[in-house]
Amino acid sequence: MILARGDLNIDDGEFTPGIKIPKCRRYFNVYHPIDPIAYRIEPLIKQEMHDKEPVQLMQVMRTLLLKDQTFGQLQEAWEGLTGPVHGFQYRHDYVMRRRKREQGMMEVAFAAASHSSYWMSDDVVLFTIMQLCQPVVDTLHRYMSARVPLPKLMRSIVELTPHTKVLLSATALVRDRCTGLSREQIVLIDKDRLYFLSRLSEVACRRKWRIKLTATTKAVYGEDSFMMKIVPCEAAAAETDGPPTSNNVTQSAVFTFKAPSTPVRNAWMEAINQTVVKVVSTFEDEQPADKMPRDTANLVDLPTGKSIDYFNAIKAGFLKEKTANGWYDSWNDRWLVLQEDHLSCYENSPRLDFVGQFPLHKTKAFCFEREYLIRVVARRGSSCEMRVQNQESFNRWVEVLERIPTVEIFRHEDLLENSPSSVLIMTESSRGNFGAGSKAGKTGEWLQTKIEGHQIKLDENDQEYVAFVIQVASSAAGTSIVQRRYSEFAKLHRQLRKMFQHEQIPALPSTRMWNKFEPNYLKQKAIGLHGYLNEVCKRCANTRAQPLLLEFLELAPPTPEPKTSPKEEKADNN
Structure with a gap:
């Protein structure tokens, strides 16, 4: 630490007391009191800080949480506890609390374990969250210093009011992207965004x-x-x-x-x-034909x-x-x-406070007709997924989305659920960007693979071997069954390593040389190959390795192998 941060003259052997603070905006030293390799930073920077006790992390967090305060008041209390002292703009050393079993004679026993207990502490997590909110604090300070009222909503959030020009309102099952669960909500759409209302009793x-x-x-x-x-x-x-x-x-x-x-x-x-x-x-005038009655x-x-x-x-x-x-x-x-x-x-007015929103600026809408599913994807990858009730509702949603110029429509007849084994292969007719373009006739091809199990077969020499059964589902070719040996997986792996760097290709599950036909071993091997094939599908889709993958899954004709010279054949045989 001294060699890295200190001022040591190697030629003269003289050392200037005090080390340099790392060149970053905020530097904190959180340590456990019985951690054998932890130490304080403040006394190393300034000697007069050795008499100043470090900030008790639990005391700070308890002070912040026990008071019913706003976020701005919490930050003011935080800055008061960790304010400048002895020339420091803010405190650097924060010590965690001891647990009851870590006191007395048990201190030595728990010393090694304390070094791995930092991210299991609620105090450390809360401390980290408070530091991540520092940009918000800086924004609050600018508003307060200018004596400007704080904004009620984020810049990207628009308030939903009865004056909003809603194009369509419908009931749909909206999927939560965090939990994966779907729940029924009211979905509204205008020309700029989607609105999700979950509290029906407060809206109706x-x-x-x-x-x-x-x-x-x-x-x-x-x-x-x-x-x-x-x-x-x-x-x-x-x-x-x-x-x-x-x-x-x-x-x-x-x-x-x-x-x-x-x-x-x-x-x-x-x-x-x-x-x-x-x-x-x-x-008296002629009614526009494209105007939808409310x-x-x-x-x-x-x-x-x-x-x-x-x-x-x-x-x-x-x-x-x-x-x-x-x-x-x-x-x-x-x-x-x-x-x-x-x-x-x-008789009453609605409460439109708890509203989820999804902007529609430069988005793509994937509409799956058979499943009544609509998935809207933004440029940065965020998405929302909703399943409507029937064909009439699905057709109405597609009509409304087509009227919005910033939404690009992709229609599919069938859907393979968005699982890790499902990838979207874009053909030349389906490739597009987020800019303006034709919305009609753009489709993608879904590809999904699943290893269902294994079969023991006999080869041409009456030798037993294991063939893994792969179910291949494609929106273009339908569903088919492909059987591949482990050696064919190994061959695919070698070909992929010639195209990509080694760290970009998933590891191929290993095999053993004895007792290969044990049922439990084959079951675990099929699970490992299933995960391997899923990763290969995701990394090879829409790349130069895609023809190789389609050939392996028998979705494309095999590529003729180049003829080898007699010398190469002799070398391979040897």
């Missing part, structure tokens, strides 16, 4: 009524400066989500609302009347009386609705939503 709202905006619909002043009346079409009644009641009968004529202030009332009246004018002008774009399974058809809103807010309740009138809070051609009234 109970709708009281819904009226279609026509030329005769209008919003007029009420009895005072806070009230307004909505007069729907005379021939049409309100669309309700429940059985007919006396309230619905009276509401089918005129709806009376009270706003909290006159400007709010006037804003609602202006928005409703302007929307009616747009509806009339749109109705009523047919909702494929969500919801409880009876619940709805999420409040997106694409022009205006939304709470007003009080006048309701006849026997011999007197009551005022109830209602959530009013104005859309392009409808006005809806809900």
